[in-house]
Amino acid sequence: MRVFVVTPPEPVISLAEAKDHLRVDGLDEDALISGYVAAACAHIDGPDGWLGRALGVQTLEIRYPAFGTCGWLLLPFPPAIEAVSVEYVDSNGAEVTLDDGQYELSGNMLRPAWSTSWPTAAWRGAAGETVRIRWSAGYETLPAPIRAAILLMVGDLYAHRETAVTGIGAARIPMSMTIENLLSPFRVFA
Numbered sequence: 001m002r003v004f005v006v007t008p009p010e011p012v013i014s015l016a017e018a019k020d021h022l023r024v025d026g027l028d029e030d031a032l033i034s035g036y037v038a039a040a041c042a043h044i045d046g047p048d049g050w051l052g053r054a055l056g057v058q059t060l061e062i063r064y065p066a067f068g069t070c071g072w073l074l075l076p077f078p079p080a081i082e083a084v085s086v087e088y089v090d091s092n093g094a095e096v097t098l099d100d101g102q103y104e105l106s107g108n109m110l111r112p113a114w115s116t117s118w119p120t121a122a123w124r125g126a127a128g129e130t131v132r133i134r135w136s137a138g139y140e141t142l143p144a145p146i147r148a149a150i151l152l153m154v155g156d157l158y159a160h161r162e163t164a165v166t167g168i169g170a171a172r173i174p175m176s177m178t179i180e181n182l183l184s185p186f187r188v189f190a
Helices: 015-022 030-044 144-159 177-186
Strands: 002-007 058-064 080-089 095-097 103-106 109-112 131-137
Touching (some): 080 103
Antiparallel strands (some): 058 131, 080 131, 103 109
16 A cells, blocks of 8 residues: 655645744745745655644545455545545456445545445555545644644744754754644554
């Protein structure tokens, strides 16, 4: 199973919001601050992120070797918004797109519509990827604790532009425990 970002999200924190948080006026550091926002979001968002969930609305694609036998598929990186498409390779090697009415999304569970079952996809081994599902995921309105954690990360990056402090004794600059505490209730463990 592999997950890809098909359409990345728009920034969930605007430059203006980050600058307000940092109390920065002027345009001199806009690129730097935008980079910090992007880095903080990339650290926690989507398939490569620490949270295990989608932050801003984005289109994701997952690939499976088959539909499976349990009748439903759990889509990772919640919250799922809408199933966009379900495609598979049939036993003749043809690519087939299921009609929207053949499946339904309930939370993060994708299942066949009532009284139907998944079709049989061609089996090409565990790495065959004969089933492709696209869905949109993410928050229309980012929860306040996640927003606050991102702004705190941006503040840490802005204030501590190096990973260590030198002087009489060198010291590592840790990220705030507050950030982890804000994010932990939202973390999804695979």
